[in-house]
Amino acid sequence: MLPELKEKEARERIAKKIAADLEDGALVNLGIGIPQLIPNFMPEGVNIYLQTENGTIFAGPAVDPNDLRVIDAGGAPISVLPGGAFVSSDVSFGILRGGHIDVTVLGALQVDAEGCLANWTIPNVRTPGMGGAMDIVAGAKKVYIATRHFEKNGGSKLLEKCTLPLTGCGVVDVIVTEYCLIRNINGKMVLEEIVDGVDLLELQSKTEMQMEISPNLKIMKC
């Protein structure tokens, strides 16, 4: 049996792993949910710079929780760090779509073997809308997916082919779940790291997405 984790533990592990994988100095856009935990787990000496799609360049922690004049895309108060700036949405999406962002980290409903992502609607159930995600995956230099490995009902969120309407296709570079790290290498999904104590064969059998196993498969530190 795969080791079971509490929701909080699983989410923090994913965030921590991605934090450890990011380049120092990267300009990063974070989606709602697990990605928002990443700043808490940045390793000592590694700095990332946050852009918010609603127009903050170099977002930082809130100063006054009542002040909504500077917020993130989710509506939470934030601040702009020294050296930052505010831009209008046309410029913000020029930045996102134009390849000026190094990394984006997004959540997923489904992600598949072709690097396609679905995260904006479950038809007839819930349609939050795509917001900025479609533009972001079309333009960011590197797209990380931060997601639980399985649905609540046990089904795999890592599929051979997404069944939900897509956000983008061929766009995913790295997938991090509570069990493993998968990298898109020349269009192939390669399992590069696995958590200590997770049985490789069991994980493979329960993951619908066909993964290649890296010849240098490593233990995922977390």
Added chain:
Amino acid sequence: MLPELKEKEARERIAKKIAADLEDGALVNLGIGIPQLIPNFMPEGVNIYLQTENGTIFAGPAVDPNDLRVIDAGGAPISVLPGGAFVSSDVSFGILRGGHIDVTVLGALQVDAEGCLANWTIPNVRTPGMGGAMDIVAGAKKVYIATRHFEKNGGSKLLEKCTLPLTGCGVVDVIVTEYCLIRNINGKMVLEEIVDGVDLLELQSKTEMQMEISPNLKIMKC
């Protein structure tokens, strides 16, 4: 014989006539040459506001002739008037092409009966380039042409059909020369005003462009 005018006299007459024709409060873009004389001839109590395609909104006279930090499109020092602003070229041309300018006044090499204008190249002779003129005629709500009636060699600049490469087609609303004012009314060029002492038949015969004569043909005050 049509009364002959000195260059300066002709140019000032054209500028003065257009100045008298402009609506109070209009936002105006002026081309190089005769159009630049217009601000000197605005009637008492009628204000126009000038936009320059290189990014000034509400341009005014220069303060320091040595200061090139605020210039017009021709490179001459100007100032920004109180209530004005500076914009980048993408915004400036959004303003021009997007119909946010009330009036533009441009010079012409040729203008024709279909409201087409040629003013950016004489192939193999001189090719200054179109600059902003093609965008401006595509977008301004009203296009005035300020031009001498004839070439130096006596040929008509008002043609049945332009022979030079066009700047835009079907875009000209009003033509003012030193002899007359012609208005584009539903696609027909109508002679509305003629200078006192100019023989109508002679002007018609020397003007290649076929003009309708307004039933209310008036004397052009100048």
Added chain:
Amino acid sequence: MTDTLDIIQGCLETLSIFKQIIRSVADKMTKPFIKPIITPEEAAGKVKEGTTVMLGGFNYGGVPYTIIDALHDQGTKNIRVISVDASHCNPKVPEPVGVARLIVNKQVSSMVISHMGLNAVAQEMFSKGEIDIELNPMGTLVERIRTGGAGLGGFLTPTGVNTAYEKNRQTIEIDGKKFILERPLRADIAFIRAYKADEAGNLIYYGTGRNFNPIMATAADIVIAEVDEIVPIGEIDPNNVVTPGIFIDALVIKGGNAYAART
């Protein structure tokens, strides 16, 4: 003699009508230099059934709350809205916020938006077919509005290619790369929100309240800005102006709405 007088009379009447036409065109052409300061009710009063209205804002920020409140109280139905999102109306924020007030009040017949994840009522009305909602990727939405304001005919974007969003949209392949052809968006009226205006309508914004506001200011026949404060001409440096006053028809001072106060 009577005939002649009649003809002259007729001429004068025609002339008068003609002058009125010229005048009304001219009124539409030139925006006033000094912007009238109007009440939120006067602003809302320009919206009739069937009017297309752009509303600035992104989540809580940069929303013309005071004008939206007046539009809510006015009760006009069948409004067509263009905005980034459907604002808040959900278990965590049960009292509808901003445009959500109009949606919950059933004043909105159609919307072009990008996100409604925080508005449970909008999602339910959408799934029941009670409201016509066109979802656009956010970058596509802002670019469509910019295109509408800048006199362009459309643009090509990689956003949404090879997804369900691509269906029913024209695609163009150039040099082996596929793009979606997107069309411009304009509105009859834009209600935007800014921080400060000068008397000539030049606007500056604060923080993330900028968002769609400067772009919407370019793409509607009538543009009204709700602002915190109106300062004398000269107080805003012409180099710092974000929205030039030439785009603005009138100004409204923000009122006491709790969200207006916090933004």
Added chain:
Amino acid sequence: MTDTLDIIQGCLETLSIFKQIIRSVADKMTKPFIKPIITPEEAAGKVKEGTTVMLGGFNYGGVPYTIIDALHDQGTKNIRVISVDASHCNPKVPEPVGVARLIVNKQVSSMVISHMGLNAVAQEMFSKGEIDIELNPMGTLVERIRTGGAGLGGFLTPTGVNTAYEKNRQTIEIDGKKFILERPLRADIAFIRAYKADEAGNLIYYGTGRNFNPIMATAADIVIAEVDEIVPIGEIDPNNVVTPGIFIDALVIKGGNAYAART
């Protein structure tokens, strides 16, 4: 034993190369937070034969004169230039100005520009076929550059429709209206000019020196800004920033060129 050592040695070398590749990609990805201040010669040194260079400016205003002077002195040939105009070189201003220095010095093999009415030499070289010049309407040119920087595939414009400019360009008719389909423009390097920078590369502009500069800053792999002054972080209000520092690779302080001094 020797074999094993060889294999390990080989592995280490491979690893080292691999690390260099990763590093060079990373260098390209992330721009430094604090921008290096380099000399005009170092900036010009990035231009090789065949490099495509965007040069900011419109007539006299907003031109990176100091970097252009260094590029002139460096003498690199076969430069491909994208700029608004060909600057001045005419009977009234016989000494070439700005980019005209490079043109007259025969360093420029091709240009995409909008206007060369004030450069008699460029016009003559053009008519003799000595230089490859593509003329674009100015609004089209700036929009092509913006499109290149914003990750779009093109745009539709009414500008130039039914003129000779339309020839050899794709047109698209939508709802009975014809548009020209224009494609994005990008460059290897953009040399722009701004008024002040802070140490993080945030830029503000002065007067009509803004023009194409903020747009070119988005559309080149390397962007270097010539500025009057570099101020500490915090001195430029984040609400007033026109070009965010994330677009900028390095800064150059303007030198003593007579036009640099007047702009």
